[in-house]
Amino acid sequence: MRVDLKTKIEEGSAIVGIIGLGYVGLPLMRAFNAAGFRVIGFDVDQGKIDALHRGENYLKHLGTDYVKQMVASGRFDATADFTRLGEPDAVISCVPTPLGPHLEPDLSYVERTADDIAKTLRKGQLVCLESTTYPRTTREIMLPRFEARGLKCGVDYYVAYSPEREDPGRKDLNTQTIPKLVGGIDAVSGELALALYRKAIKQVIPVSSAEVAEAAKLLENIYRAVNIALVNEMKVVLQAMGIDVWEVIAAASTKPFGFQAFYPGPGLGGHCIPIDPFYLTWKAREVGHTTRFIELAGEVNRSMPEYVVQRTTLALNDRSKSVKGSKILILGLAYKPDVDDVRESPSFELIEKLEHLGAEVDYHDPHVPATHKMRHHDLQMKSIELSPAALKQYDCILIATHHAAYDWQMVADHSVLIVDTRNALKNVKGKRDHIVQA
Helix, strand or coil: CHHHHHHHHHHCCCEEEEECCCCCHHHHHHHHHHCCCEEEEECCCHHHHHHHHCCCCCCHHHCCCHHHHHHHCCCEEEECCHHHHHCCCEEEECCCCCECCCCCECCHHHHHHHHHHHHHCCCCCEEEECCCCCCCHHHHHHHHHHHCCCCCECCCEEEEECCCCCCCCCCCCCCCCCCEEEEECCHHHHHHHHHHHHCCCCCEEECCCHHHHHHHHHHHHHHHHHHHHHHHHHHHHHHHCCCCHHHHHHHHCCCCCCCCCCCCCCCCCCCCCCCCHHHHHHHHHHCCCCCHHHHHHHHHHHCHHHHHHHHHHHHHHCCCCCCCCCEEEEECCCCCCCCCCCCCCHHHHHHHHHHHCCCEEEEECCCCCECCCCCCCCCCCECCCCCHHHHHCCCEEEECCCCCCCCHHHHHHHCCCEEECCCCCCCCCCCCCCEEEC
C-alpha cells in the first residue's frame, strides 16, 4: 500500500481531497491543483460549492481569477457529499477549532470530520489534519475513529499532522512559499505526508511526530499573543503617563538585536491568536500544570475592547458629551488591514459595548459591505458611505482597522473627534487636538 501511494504521489496521479474550503482549505486546494494534482473540495456550505463551480471566489483577498484558473484546469471538483471521501488518495482536514463558552477547546468539527472520513476510509489512504489544536489531538481524537474500521495505521492507511500557517492578505508569502511542518503518527505516515506536501509546497520541514508539529503551531501563536499582550499593557501604562507608545516602539526598534516590534490594538482578531493559546492552557491541566503567561496574556488582550470604550467615553466626556445618544462611527470591521476577514474581530465587541451604553453606532469598511451571522455575533448592519459630509455627522470616529484604502487626511480634516487605536493618523497634517489615542 505504501509503495502504491508513494508512486501515485510522485507521479502526480494521486487525488487530493480537502475538507473545509475556507481561508486555509481553498488556498491549499489551489496549491495542489497548481502542482498538477486532481483535487476534490468538501464543505458543508452548499453556497461555497455552488460558487466554486461557477468559478467565483468568495475570499476576495485572493483575487477574482483564483478559482477560475483552478476550474479551468479540468482537475477540480467540489462537493457537499461526504460519502465521496473514499475517492481521494489523500484527505486533508482544514476545519475550524473554536473555543467553547468557557474558553475550552471545541473539537466538534474535527470529531465530525474524522467520523466522516472513517465511514469511507480505505486501504492506501493518507489522512492529514491541519486544524490548530493541542498536542495529541491527531493521535487521541482522530486515530481511534479510524482504528475502529479494523485497519492498521502505518500499514493499511496513514495519518499525519501539518499545521496551517495562512496569513490572509500577506503579499510577500503565500500557501506555496510558507514553510510547512509535517509530523506523522508513525514514520511511514510522516514519510508519505512529507512526499505529498513537497509536491505543492516549496519548503517542507519534517519533525519527529504529529505531537511536535501540533505543539510548534501553538508555540507560534502563543509567542504572538504574549508579545501583543505585553505592548497592550505598555500602551495602557504609557498613555496614563502621557507617553506615546508608538514612538516608544519605534525607538526600541532601532536596536539591531534582541528586540522584535509588536503593536497594540483594540483587541485580538483572526482565528488563531485569540483562540489557539487556550488549547494548550486547557490541555496543560491534564498533566497538572498551569500556563500562567498564556492566561495572563489572554486576560490583557481580552480587556482591550473595554479599555478602548473607556477611552472613547472619556474623550466624549471631555467635550461635554455622554456616550448615550452619541453617534459613533467605527472605521474598519475586519480584524486586520486590507482583507474582508472578520473572524473574532474586536470591532464587533466595540460595537456591541457602545450600543449597550446607549450610543448610535455605524461602521464603514471598504472590504465588508455588510455583516453576516457569525458564531457569536449577528449585527445585521451595512457599511455606510464614507464622505466628508458623513464624517461630520458623527460625534466620534473610532479607528479600529487601518485599511490602506482610507484617506486618513480626509478623516482627520472632517471629523469632530477621533479615537485612534492603530496610530493610523500619525502622518496627517494640521490640527491634532481632536485626535485621541486608545
